[in-house]
Amino acid sequence: MWVYEKKLQYPVKVSKCNPMLAKFLIEQYGGADGELAAALRYLNQRYSIPDKVVGLLTDIGTEEFAHLEMIATMVYKLTKDATPDEMKEAGLGDHYANHDNALFYHNAAGAPWTATYIQAKGDPIADLYEDIAAEEKARATYQWIINMSDDPDLNDGLSFLREREVVHSQRFREAVEILKDERDRKKIF
Amino acid sequence: MSTYRKSWRPYIGPNDPCPPLEIKYYETPPNLYLGYQPYGLKQFDPSTALFKGTLWPALYAPYSNPYKKKREEEE
Ligand SMILES: [Fe+2]
Numbered sequence: 001m002w003v004y005e006k007k008l009q010y011p012v013k014v015s016k017c018n019p020m021l022a023k024f025l026i027e028q029y030g031g032a033d034g035e036l037a038a039a040l041r042y043l044n045q046r047y048s049i050p051d052k053v054v055g056l057l058t059d060i061g062t063e064e065f066a067h068l069e070m071i072a073t074m075v076y077k078l079t080k081d082a083t084p085d086e087m088k089e090a091g092l093g094d095h096y097a098n099h100d101n102a103l104f105y106h107n108a109a110g111a112p113w114t115a116t117y118i119q120a121k122g123d124p125i126a127d128l129y130e131d132i133a134a135e136e137k138a139r140a141t142y143q144w145i146i147n148m149s150d151d152p153d154l155n156d157g158l159s160f161l162r163e164r165e166v167v168h169s170q171r172f173r174e175a176v177e178i179l180k181d182e183r184d185r186k187k188i189f
Numbered sequence: 190m191s192t193y194r195k196s197w198r199p200y201i202g203p204n205d206p207c208p209p210l211e212i213k214y215y216e217t218p219p220n221l222y223l224g225y226q227p228y229g230l231k232q233f234d235p236s237t238a239l240f241k242g243t244l245w246p247a248l249y250a251p252y253s254n255p256y257k258k259k260r261e262e263e264e
Pocket of ligand 1: 038062064135138165168
């Protein structure tokens with residue numbers, strides 16, 4: 001079970017009215033390497049992975065939901081006051097036609113989220129290597145969005161999220177080290 | 190000490206339609222180098238850590254747009 005804290009993991013501040021950034025940010029909401037995919041991937045893989053690393057997948061999977069909430073807040077702030085015309089101008093006309101100003105789990109190009117974005121192979125090394133790749137891809141996505149954003153306050157939140165991906169990748173790499181360790185084997189010198 | 194950004198020079202063709210981007214950059218963050226994190230590494234104080242997104246200076250590698258300066262310099 002989970003305990004919900006009614007606050008964000010890191011404060012989200014958006015200082016410029018630029019709804020087009022919402023179109024880019026949605027990639028991290030419902031995209032292949034986004035926070036929803038990350039959370040569901042890790043929280044599902046953990047059932048069949050060696051118990052030494054289950055806790056890590058639970059912790060990181062849970063944190064990804066906190067990141068999802070931050071992205072949702074950013075998108076919401078950028079679009080909540082946009083008129084239909086402003087949505088259209090920001091390149092969000094297709095989104096508006098289907099969802100009004102509601103959030104939805106799709107990527108920057110409008111493709112809806114799908115479980116085919118994630119995998120549970122059952123092979124611990126294959127699963128952890130996928131997780132490491134997912135973290136590096138999420139890190140890269142944050143970089144590309146930062147490169148297109150001119151809002152220092154928004155970028156501050158994105159920088160925090162990007163740094164978390166670096167830490168997650170580090171921890172998944174350590175999980176691989178734990179699983180390949182030969183400490184159980186009798187060493188005869 | 191490892192560096193967390195690398196660069197390379199893509200081929201520039203004689204008939205390329207757009208002005209060349211002479212240098213391309215990519216990030217090589219600290220998680221590529223640290224290995225299994227050793228015990229007793231230096232820590233940020235808690236409020237700095239919450240701000241930076243990590244407790245560990247060894248894992249902190251902030252990012253900024255490497256292409257931003259470039260075009261401005263050219264103009
Ligand atoms: Fe992550």
